[in-house]
Amino acid sequence: MPKKIDYPRAPLSRALELAQAINAYGGKATIESAAEKLGVKVSGAFNSLVSSAAKYGLVESDGKSSGGGRQLVTSSLYRQYKLAYSDDERREVLQKAALGPPVFAAIHDRFTGQQLPHDYLDNLLVREYQVSEPEASRVRGYLLEAFSFAGLIDDDYRVTSGSQDEEENPDPTLEVAREPDTPRPAHLMQGGGAAQQPGGASTREQYEITIVGPDLNTRVVVREPDDFDMVDVAIKRIRGRIERQTQIQAQRGSEGANEDEDLLA
Numbered sequence: 535m536p537k538k539i540d541y542p543r544a545p546l547s548r549a550l551e552l553a554q555a556i557n558a559y560g561g562k563a564t565i566e567s568a569a570e571k572l573g574v575k576v577s578g579a580f581n582s583l584v585s586s587a588a589k590y591g592l593v594e595s596d597g598k599s600s601g602g603g604r605q606l607v608t609s610s611l612y613r614q615y616k617l618a619y620s621d622d623e624r625r626e627v628l629q630k631a632a633l634g635p636p637v638f639a640a641i642h643d644r645f646t647g648q649q650l651p652h653d654y655l656d657n658l659l660v661r662e663y664q665v666s667e668p669e670a671s672r673v674r675g676y677l678l679e680a681f682s683f684a685g686l687i688d689d690d691y692r693v694t695s696g697s698q699d700e701e702e703n704p705d706p707t708l709e710v711a712r713e714p715d716t717p718r719p720a721h722l723m724q725g726g727g728a729a730q731q732p733g734g735a736s737t738r739e740q741y742e743i744t745i746v747g748p749d750l751n752t753r754v755v756v757r758e759p760d761d762f763d764m765v766d767v768a769i770k771r772i773r774g775r776i777e778r779q780t781q782i783q784a785q786r787g788s789e790g791a792n793e794d795e796d797l798l799a
Contacts, residue, residue, distance in 0.1 A: 542586035
């Protein structure tokens with residue numbers, strides 16, 4: 535019996551785009567129509583996207599159309615997203631979607647309130663969650679993208695419950711301590727160079743994007759267009775850190791100016 539795949543093979547954001555494409559046809563479309571709406575062809579990669587969207591709970595299969603093609607329909611979870619009254623409601627739906635894949639839900643339950651062990655997360659996925667070893671780094675990227683997209687992880691890779699109160703009032707006691715002289719590895723993907731077959735022949739071009747900064751050493755391996763979602767995750771985290779630092783500096787400058795005014799009064 536083949537092993538059941540309990541993890542997605544595409545980003546959550548891309549799965550949402552597929553659901554929106556199907557919704558454009560009234561909530562039901564053939565797989566060929568959905569692919570055309572996204573501007574792609576039906577292929578192995580697109581079938582993986584369809585399967586992943588189902589694992590996130592955004593899309594369902596509805597048998598075959600009268601023409602014999604496979605029918606896809608938007609799920610009740612996607613309709614909750616579409617009919618949400620506010621951004622908070624939409625975020626709650628995305629959090630449910632992000633935790634739809636059993637492996638992602640298990641990781642979230644295990645590490646809520648803690649930093650993800652990103653330095654050995656690939657090995658953890660393989661050893662404890664039955665992720666295929668060749669797919670481990672890619673699945674890790676999809677997990678980070680889904681958690682970030684749904685607001686389930688902060689800029690320091692601490693997994694959150696997703697509640698608004700927690701984001702506004704984070705509990706500093708939940709931070710996981712690390713050695714002060716040990717940089718925190720934050721690479722989203724591992725590996726380098728071209729993908730190799732056992733005989734040493736190159737099978738696919740790949741590119742590496744490296745981002746280095748204070749307490750940050752991020753390397754993303756790009757082989758397919760979806761891999762750029764992982765680059766976006768890294769850039770989003772850096773933007774968040776810089777924006778927070780700017781706000782803190784502005785606040786301190788304002789407080790200093792007020793103190794000077796008090797002394798001169």
